[in-house]
Amino acid sequence: MRGLVFTEFLEMVEDTFDYDMVDTLIDNTQPKSGGAYTAVGSYDYQELENMVVELSAQSGMAVGDLLQAFGKHLAGVFTQNFAQFFVEAGSALALFREIDRHIHVEVKKLYPDAELPDFKYEDATADTPFKLHYRSERNLYLLAYGLITACFEYYSEPHKVDVKHWQEGSVHCATFEIRPEVSSQVRH
Numbered sequence: 001m002r003g004l005v006f007t008e009f010l011e012m013v014e015d016t017f018d019y020d021m022v023d024t025l026i027d028n029t030q031p032k033s034g035g036a037y038t039a040v041g042s043y044d045y046q047e048l049e050n051m052v053v054e055l056s057a058q059s060g061m062a063v064g065d066l067l068q069a070f071g072k073h074l075a076g077v078f079t080q081n082f083a084q085f086f087v088e089a090g091s092a093l094a095l096f097r098e099i100d101r102h103i104h105v106e107v108k109k110l111y112p113d114a115e116l117p118d119f120k121y122e123d124a125t126a127d128t129p130f131k132l133h134y135r136s137e138r139n140l141y142l143l144a145y146g147l148i149t150a151c152f153e154y155y156s157e158p159h160k161v162d163v164k165h166w167q168e169g170s171v172h173c174a175t176f177e178i179r180p181e182v183s184s185q186v187r188h
């Protein structure tokens with residue numbers, strides 16, 4: 001996993017808690033890498049998972065809430081560092097359609113060792129909502145959830161997101177059902 005993910009995670013921990021918490025996470029999880037992460041390095045995903053679980057134990061916050069908060073934090077980084085993808089897409093759903101066929105493809109070209117999830121989508125029909133399907137060897141669908149809700153905030157497009165999660169062997173799968181949120185309901 002890219003070092004950027006680790007440095008941003010620890011930055012979020014420092015901003016939300018303090019530097020002592022960063023130290024505690026590294027001391028208590030004893031990462032094989034030693035814990036001196038750099039954005040351009042590459043590290044074992046398990047080290048991140050261990051730190052998220054430890055942060056949950058230290059803070060009393062649920063792992064899922066921490067991952068969603070981290071997703072929001074990462075979205076803030078991506079909108080700054082990779083602004084052109086957000087400008088080109090112009091809307092959250094257009095951005096989601098581009099993750100697999102464009103955005104993560106470019107990420108993989110820049111960083112061949114990047115470990116990325118698969119995203120397939122189904123456009124809404126008269127009877128079904130827009131669906132985004134996540135598959136990954138890593139259990140980070142709640143990170144995706146945080147990224148998705150942050151994208152709707154970025155574009156000021158209120159949406160309701162429902163998620164289902166299951167596992168197929170070692171693969172973590174999730175489907176996000178996405179519906180526009182209407183501020184005043186028209187009744188017939």
Ligand code: HEM
Pocket residue numbers: 001002003004005078079082085086095096099103104107113114115116117136137138139140141143144147148151
């Ligand atoms: C400009 C937009 C984006 C950029 C530049 C980007 C880039 C990246 C990078 C660098 C990683 C780390 C790969 C690694 O550590 O090896 C990553 C992982 C990930 N990305 Fe994206 N991404 C973008 C948009 C999105 C969006 C909109 C979503 C969700 C809807 C998303 C979902 C994820 C998830 C869940 C991971 C974690 C890896 C996993 O679950 O297997 N990304 N992305």
